[in-house]
Amino acid sequence: MKLKTNQPPSPKPVSVEESKDNSTFLPSFKDIFANKLNYARSGVIGTVVGVMPALGGGPAAMIAYAQARAASKAPTKFGKGSVEGLIASETANNATIGGGLIIA
Numbered sequence: 001m002k003l004k005t006n007q008p009p010s011p012k013p014v015s016v017e018e019s020k021d022n023s024t025f026l027p028s029f030k031d032i033f034a035n036k037l038n039y040a041r042s043g044v045i046g047t048v049v050g051v052m053p054a055l056g057g058g059p060a061a062m063i064a065y066a067q068a069r070a071a072s073k074a075p076t077k078f079g080k081g082s083v084e085g086l087i088a089s090e091t092a093n094n095a096t097i098g099g100g101l102i103i104a
């Protein structure tokens with residue numbers, strides 16, 4: 001006997017073969033070369049923030065994201081998975097590690 005619940009049925013598990021909908025772990029070469037300035041700007045922001053004591057990847061990512069949004073031709077796409085925003089925040093976050101190794 002099945003118990004009736006108000007919960008919707010759980011979704012069917014998706015196999016790796018079925019989930020190939022152009023989603024990848026790495027950005028495409030087109031995205032990389034189209035955002036060269038974004039990478040450079042975010043890397044510098046992350047390094048500078050990383051040099052400052054008691055700051056880390058969080059503030060660097062927020063500053064880089066804000067700068068990328070201000071410099072973007074399509075700022076309305078930010079907050080909805082924009083590649084530019086992802087590149088900016090992750091580049092700055094990773095650059096803080098190198099900035100933390102610089103001896104002040």
